[in-house]
Amino acid sequence: MSNQFNRRLALLDDDEHRALLGQGLRGIERETLRVDQAGQLARTPHPAALGSALTHPHVTTDYAEALLEFITPAEHDIALALHRLDAIHRHAYARLGDEMLWSVSMPGELPPEEEIEIANYGSSNIGMLKHVYRRGLALRYGKAMQCIAGIHYNYSLPEKMWQLFAHDEGIVEERRHALRDFQSESYIAMIRNFRRYSWLLMYLFGATPALTTSFLRGREHNLETLSDDTLYLPYATSLRMSDLGYQNDAQSGLSPHENSLESYVTSLMDAVNRPYGPYQEIGTHKNGEWVQLSTNVLQIENEYYSTIRPKRVIRTGERPVQALCNRGVQYIEVRCLDVDPFEPVGIALETGRFLDAFLLFCALEESPLISAHDSALHARNFARTVKEGRRPDLTLTRDGAEVPLKDWALELIERIRPVARLLDEGHNEDGVHQAALGRQKAKVEDPSLTPSARVLEEIRALGSAAAFGLQQSKLHAAALRESPLMPAEEALFDETAAASRAEQASIEASDSGSFDDFVAAYNSSTLCGNN
Numbered sequence: 001m002s003n004q005f006n007r008r009l010a011l012l013d014d015d016e017h018r019a020l021l022g023q024g025l026r027g028i029e030r031e032t033l034r035v036d037q038a039g040q041l042a043r044t045p046h047p048a049a050l051g052s053a054l055t056h057p058h059v060t061t062d063y064a065e066a067l068l069e070f071i072t073p074a075e076h077d078i079a080l081a082l083h084r085l086d087a088i089h090r091h092a093y094a095r096l097g098d099e100m101l102w103s104v105s106m107p108g109e110l111p112p113e114e115e116i117e118i119a120n121y122g123s124s125n126i127g128m129l130k131h132v133y134r135r136g137l138a139l140r141y142g143k144a145m146q147c148i149a150g151i152h153y154n155y156s157l158p159e160k161m162w163q164l165f166a167h168d169e170g171i172v173e174e175r176r177h178a179l180r181d182f183q184s185e186s187y188i189a190m191i192r193n194f195r196r197y198s199w200l201l202m203y204l205f206g207a208t209p210a211l212t213t214s215f216l217r218g219r220e221h222n223l224e225t226l227s228d229d230t231l232y233l234p235y236a237t238s239l240r241m242s243d244l245g246y247q248n249d250a251q252s253g254l255s256p257h258e259n260s261l262e263s264y265v266t267s268l269m270d271a272v273n274r275p276y277g278p279y280q281e282i283g284t285h286k287n288g289e290w291v292q293l294s295t296n297v298l299q300i301e302n303e304y305y306s307t308i309r310p311k312r313v314i315r316t317g318e319r320p321v322q323a324l325c326n327r328g329v330q331y332i333e334v335r336c337l338d339v340d341p342f343e344p345v346g347i348a349l350e351t352g353r354f355l356d357a358f359l360l361f362c363a364l365e366e367s368p369l370i371s372a373h374d375s376a377l378h379a380r381n382f383a384r385t386v387k388e389g390r391r392p393d394l395t396l397t398r399d400g401a402e403v404p405l406k407d408w409a410l411e412l413i414e415r416i417r418p419v420a421r422l423l424d425e426g427h428n429e430d431g432v433h434q435a436a437l438g439r440q441k442a443k444v445e446d447p448s449l450t451p452s453a454r455v456l457e458e459i460r461a462l463g464s465a466a467a468f469g470l471q472q473s474k475l476h477a478a479a480l481r482e483s484p485l486m487p488a489e490e491a492l493f494d495e496t497a498a499a500s501r502a503e504q505a506s507i508e509a510s511d512s513g514s515f516d517d518f519v520a521a522y523n524s525s526t527l528c529g530n531n
Helices: 003-012 018-022 078-093 125-141 159-168 178-196 197-204 261-273 276-280 320-327 347-362 370-386 405-426 431-445 451-462 465-481 487-510 515-524
Strands: 025-034 057-059 067-071 151-156 210-212 225-228 231-234 308-311 331-337 395-398 401-404
Touching: 003 018, 003 025, 003 308, 003 405, 018 159, 018 405, 025 078, 025 347, 057 078, 067 078, 067 395, 078 347, 125 487, 125 515, 151 159, 159 178, 159 395, 178 261, 178 308, 178 331, 178 370, 197 210, 197 331, 197 347, 197 370, 197 405, 197 431, 210 451, 210 465, 231 451, 231 465, 261 320, 308 320, 331 347, 347 405, 347 431, 370 395, 395 405, 401 405, 405 431, 451 465
Parallel strands: none
Antiparallel strands: 025 067, 025 151, 057 067, 151 331, 210 231, 225 231, 308 331, 395 401
């Protein structure tokens, strides 16, 4: 353990400060495709009864019109966030008719590209900007990629905890924004540690060892054939997070520097403003219609496909990168988690408990700067794990030497153990974080317990990845429909949906100026102010 880790752990183990452990926030975003009873992609519009996808705070769409996204409020306890997520699922099922929610990250059998509808957000300028951005994604990556679903885990530590660490390290507010800058750089350091160790999450929680042949759209691959409609790798954990899932040639050389917030923002904005030849050949218009927001490497900063992002709640009209450089990092968003196909809401409570311990460990541990060589090494360890993480003799590279994944994973779990113990004490809970840690240790010792191994076993038995997805989707649909919300809870959801529709109508009615001018203004608003 590093000196910093031990010092910070001791600070939090003090009676005066232990309560800080229960004051952080976490929230969940769960993506899920709407499908029919046969598991085919739904062709219907976003259900009006669920509200406006543009303005609803908890129910929206992601890239495709059929790709729902459920967003929980930020809560102090992951159990409460999951309770909120469960309620959103039950509400959705009360409004979906005969449709179901797909229970796997990778889609089942997909229709031709032209039949996959891009998400619509109405006629307002901001709604059209979101839609045209997705048109650009379709051009750049293909529509099949827009049908991949995942779990995003939003996580923050209380500002008072960062202040405690800052004062311990002799940082006082002798200059403007000293504590804010310390917090931002601490989150960036936390992200560096996440890069070092996130391969462990893919081993423990990866749940996509196989995919349907229709997803690849004829692309070259090195997958093995399991059946006529299913491809796989025998030791894979998450093909979703491999180069067969989220991939793009233009982004292949893009690796925003995470040695400081300034370098991260600068490198990201360079990509937003740097032209890319193949996109320039396409242009922004075709037959008089917008087809992408720009011809640069990234249309907007959110197009960068990262396993983790520093985030800040944005203000009206503000871009994410402006919020970061004007007011600093507020929380991090973990984006590499597969949907758990064995859980009705896509993520288990014990997963959240382990993530809380893992992320706090990343925040407490020393985090040296990462060189280009280091970055490539971390990416290689991650790539090995997603494609062959359960291979018995698999090694990863650490400090210039090859070490067995199993040995390193067990070492990491032991390093996280005092954090889990501290979280149990801080939350006044009877060993739940330590129990979650124990269940992850069991997966390391026995790979057959991992979600990827369990999924592959089920797919082999059924003979098809699509059949497995349909089986789990029907099981979860039945379970969620059997326990509807109380009438008062449904009424609150209906009120929120009605308010969101009214808000979208108000935005559309108050719009002024052309869409061309709106896009021009948005594309030019990339500089940080002095807020």
